[in-house]
Amino acid sequence: MKSDFKFSNLLGTVYRQGNVLFSQDGSKLLSPVGNRVSVFDLINNTAFTFEYEHRKNVAVVDINKQGTLLLSIDVDGRGILANFKTRNVLHHFNFKEKVYDLKFSPDGKLFALACGRFLQIWRTPETTEDRQFAPFVRYRIHAGHFSDITSLTWSKDSRFIISTSKDLTARIWSVNSEEKNLASTTFAGHRDNVIGAYFSDDQEKIYTVSKDGALFQWEYTKKPGEGEDNDEDEEDVDLSKYSWRITKKNFFHANRAKVKCSAFHAASNILTVGFSNGEFRLYELPEFIMIQQLSMGQNAVNTVAINSSGEWLAFGSSKLGQLIVYEWQSESYILKQQGHFDTLNGLCYSPDGSKIVTASHEGKIKIWDVASGFCLATFDEHAGGVSAVEFAKKGQVLFSASLDGTVKAWDLIRYRNFRTFTATERIQFNSLAVDPSGEVVCAGSEDSFDIFVWSVQTGQLVDTLSGHEGPISCLSFSNENGVLASASWDKTIRVWSLFGRSQQVEPFEVFSDVLSISMKPDGQQIAASTLAGQILFFDVAEGKQVGNIDGKRDIISGRHLEDRFTSESSARSKYFTTIHYSFDGLSLVAAGNNNSICLYDIPNEVLLRRFTVSKNMMLNGTMEFLNSSRMTEAGSLDLIDQDAENSDLEDRVDNSLPGSNRGGDLSTRRVRPAIRVTSIRFSPTANAFAAGSTEGLLVYSVDNTILFDPFDLDVDVTPQNVIQSLDDKEYLNAILMAFRLNEGYLIHRVYENIPIKDIPLIAHELPVVYVSRILKFIGEYALESQHLEFNLLWIKSVLTAHGKYISTNKHQFSSALRAVQRFIGRMANDVVQTYKRNKYTLDFLTNTDGSSTNAVDEDMNLLGNDSDNESEDKEDINMDDDLDGGEWVGFEEKTINLPVNDEDSDDEILL
Incomplete structure (x- = not known):
């Protein structure tokens, strides 16, 4: 069993708080998810989360x-600089103050920070310097605002910065000291917090947006009372007579809704504004013409971003964790x-491992694609929290148990609910099990001592298993x-044996409460996690205990914020609430209401990895040490709201339902979520x-990049060696080295020069690391290639x-x-069309007898010269001899039977 698992992706959450932004090419969207950063590739339809x-x-x-450089800063001002392309962390830095905004300059040499009420400008670390003693060097700091800065905007030439603040003003700053006098202006006049300020494309105008829905347009014009200049020479212009003044005022009038965020695309003059009621609008400036007005729900739009081309808009709402990418010109959603x-509450894998289904306490079921990281479908027909989900063995039917007293069956081909199972009385189901054949589904509840068994075909309750006393x-x-196998509170x-003749069973006595059980895939062994922190193993045939793992010493429980002791002294959650066997039954993974996931042999x-x-x-339960300086007689100082009335009113008001955010102590005033793993x-x-954890759905996978490749050890990979191996008829080495170099001309040359008789052998010896790459290459190359049978032989052999x-790793070869299916489908369509066009010609040639052919030849001889006809006949005979005695190079003689439908020409061959 492999044990080299590592974090690979975070699903189940797409946005938490902070700002979202597009990459420079506009194809990727970056979104903060808790203490991590996720990247959504909008072109290739994939998503990944940084490991740090x-x-x-x-x-x-x-x-x-x-x-190339990604800088992310948390709520305490601690930043991490990472290489965006290689996903490696380069440097950690503490800015020692809360950062409200961060912007790199357009030329990439500097970046600006809004730290409290100060504007800090730092130099960007350069990749040309190999070793830097201080990667972060502060270039300049500006002070002038009387309250926290809310946003920053660079000018297009990287010379000026506009900052907006909660003190109802905006200020323009100069990056260079010699231009300080040109940029010492305060933009005052708003009646609420200024949340955004932007330069026009020609930098002649400045737009400021305030929280109360006011949009001011500023221009650098003459002061009132100054006369007109007779001399229009630019060298003699008196700048003291000019100042930034308001030339136009506009208002959004959003019916008491506050402006939460805004973004401006200078090239197209498009202003996007998000409101606290979930509405967002598009305006064209400077005419202030509203282009579109839409809504993404009833919750506030917390962030908005525009890509470089101005076509796509990204919106994030932290209340429900929504993320939307909208193309405003076509009025369609990209994401x-x-x-x-x-x-x-629960999760399960599909039988082929390509999908993960999650169940939540909000009553929704979501299906996630493992390869892309996106949500494929959402079921919300349950009226209560969904407690468990299970797949049938064939993977086309999904079952879910809910606290609303129902068990539902879902068709994953048509994505609909086709069966609903209920008991004789209204009870809340908290556990679920499905027979491998998909004929029987069982559910248990904490309200009853019985196990209910339904038939999937009829939807009727066929049996009730009684025997438990709890x-x-x-x-x-x-x-x-x-x-x-079933576990109960009766220990x-x-x-x-549901399909056996006798229903009499002997119970396995456990001396502690059973929290979770898992049956070995072959059905010969049962693992049970107890409240005492142990994992017990029972042999089903012998009816006795055969193993025991003490997990208390392997668990890191972590201390809560109000605890007055360290995590080592904590006895909280020293047990596993969810366990699961591996496919071979040799390993077991366990987790619970703590900060540990343990992998056992x-x-x-023994413990393999933690x-x-x-x-x-x-989150509560992640800290290990106790900081006594933060503890008082009344509790921890971290529980005190330091902002109080200085924070925004809508941030202080709690409109959530009591107990909706689970994971903390609901008897206290403040509900702080605790780290836990509910299902694994x-x-x-x-x-x-x-x-499935408090942070979302964590996926740990084996790193495929470390798969053994024997040609990495003793082969010097160069283009010359590739050609030499091809000349020496070492075709396997040649094609592997060509793929490692990833040079198109080399791959084509080697691929086309491999003899047909060697294709099956090379395909069989091909390492699995290169299987996906060669299939993708053939699928793309064959669309433009004329060697139809040659490509088909390669596909068949591989x-x-x-x-x-x-078949066991479908998600890796999707x-x-x-690509291969597209090639085969197009080729089949071309063959069918060719047959249809020549169908009657072929019938004419095959139905013509020899007598008519001879008569036609005699008529032709009468029209022409006999000598010419003889020479032509000789040439025809010679050509026939060549065809009969010759040989087609690179092809074998085969007959391919394709299905032909005269009525439908869109025939496809599915792979």
């Missing part, structure tokens, strides 16, 4: 114009994603023999496992040799298989 973590939630993030805003806590089905585990009963769920200090599952492909590996 901040100590607290990310407040601001920005990327330089070259697209619409929303994460869970309540606790994740509420049912968890259920688990075997994947092989249809054996059901027993029972094994039921079952035969040796993963830390989160380092976010804004191994992937059927054995290369990943997923954990699929024959590696079909089993491809793009390559789509």
Whole structure:
């Protein structure tokens, strides 16, 4: 069993707080998710999350114009500089004050920070210098505002910066000292906080937007009372007579809704404004013409961004975790994603490992694509929180149990609910198990001591399993023999044979409360996690305990903010609430209401690896040490609201329902979420496992880049060696080196020079690392190539040799298989069209007898010269001889039967 798992992606949440922004080319969108940063590739439809973590939630993030450096800063002012392309952390830095905004200059040499009421300008670390003693060097600091700065905007030439503040003003600053006199202006006149200020494209106008919905236009004009200059020479202009003045005032009139965010695209003069009621508008300046007015819900729009071309708009709402990318010209959505805003209760993998289904306490079920990281569908028909989800073995039917007293079956082909199962009385289901055949579904509840069994075909309750003397806590089905295991509060585990003649079972006695059970895939063993912190293993056939793992010493529980002791002295959550077997039954992964995920080796009963769920200090249970200076007789100083009345009113008002944010102590005034893992599952492909936590859906997978490639060891990879290997007929070495160099002309040359008889052997010896790459290359190359049969032989050989590996890792070959399928479908369509065009010609030639042919030849001889006809006949005979005795180079003689439909020409061959 592999143990080299590492964090690969974060699903289940797409936006938390802070600002979103586009990359310079406009194809990627960066979004803060808690203390991490996620990147959504809008062109290739994929998403990934950076592996590094901040100590607290990310407040601001920005990327330089070259697209190489990513700087993210958390709410405490601690920044992390990372290489955006390689995803490696370069430097950590503490700015020692809360940062409200961050902007790189257009030329990429500087970046500006809004630290409290001060404007700080720093030099961007240069990649040309190999070693830097101080990567962050402060260039200049400006003071002038009387309250916190809310936003920053650079001029297009990187000479000036406009800052807006809560003191109802905006100021313009000069980066260079010699231009200080040109940029010492305060823009005053607004009656509420100024949230944005922007330069026009020609930098002749400045627009300021305030929170109360006012838009002011400023221009550099003459002061009132000054006469006109007779001399229009620019060298004699008296700048003392000029100043920035308001030339136009406009108002949004949003019906008591406050402006939350704004963005301006100078090239197209498009202003986008987001309001506190979920509405966003598009205006064309300077005429102030409203282009569009839409709404993304009833919650506030917290951030807005415009890509470099001005075509796409990105909106983020932190209340429900919504992220939208909108193309305003075509009025269509490029991206619409929303994460869970309540606790994740359960998750399960699809049988092929390509999808993950999550269930939340808000009553929604979401289906996530593992390869892309996007949500594919959402089911919200449950009236209560969804407690468990399970797949049928074939993967086309999903079952869910809910606290609303129903178990629903979902069709994942048509994405609809086709069965609803209920009990004889209204009870809340908290556990679910599905027979591998998909014929029977079972559910248990804490309200009843019985296990309910339904038939999927009829939807009727067919059996009620009685025997437990306490509420049912968890259920688990075997994947092989249809054996059901159940655990109860009566401290027993029972094994039921649903399809056997006798329903009598002997309970397994456990001396502590069972929190979770998992059955080995072969059905021969059961693992049970207890409240005492142990994992017990029982043999089903013998009916006795065969193993024991003490997990208390492996768990890092972490201290809460109000605790007066360290995490080592904490006895809280020293147990596992969710466990799951690996596909081979040799490993087990366990987690609970703590900050640890433990991977165990079952035969040796040892801990293989321990993963830390989160380092976010804004969650209870992540801290280890006690800072006594922060503790008082009344509690921790961190629980006191330092901003009080200085913060915004809408940020202080709590409109959430009591108890809606679970994970803290609901009896206290402040509900602080605690770190926990509610469900954990191994992937059927054995290369990943997923954990549903407070931070979202964490996916840990094996790093495929470290797969063994024997040609990395003793081959000097150069273009000359590739050609030499091809001349020496070492075709496997040649094609592998060509793919490693990733040179198109080399790959084409090697690919076309491989003999047909060697294709099956080379495909069989091809390492799995290169299977996806060669399939994708063939799919793209074959669309323009004339060697139809040659490409088909390659595809057949590769699929024959590696079909089993491809079927178990479908999500890794999705793009390559789509390319191959597109080629085969187009080729089949061309063959069908060619046959249809020549159908009657072929019938004429095949139905013409020899007598008519001879008569035509005699008529032709009468018209021409006999000698000429003889020479032509000789040439024809010679050509026929060449065809009969010759040989087609590079092809074999084969017959391909294609289905032909005269009525429909869009035939496809599905791979």
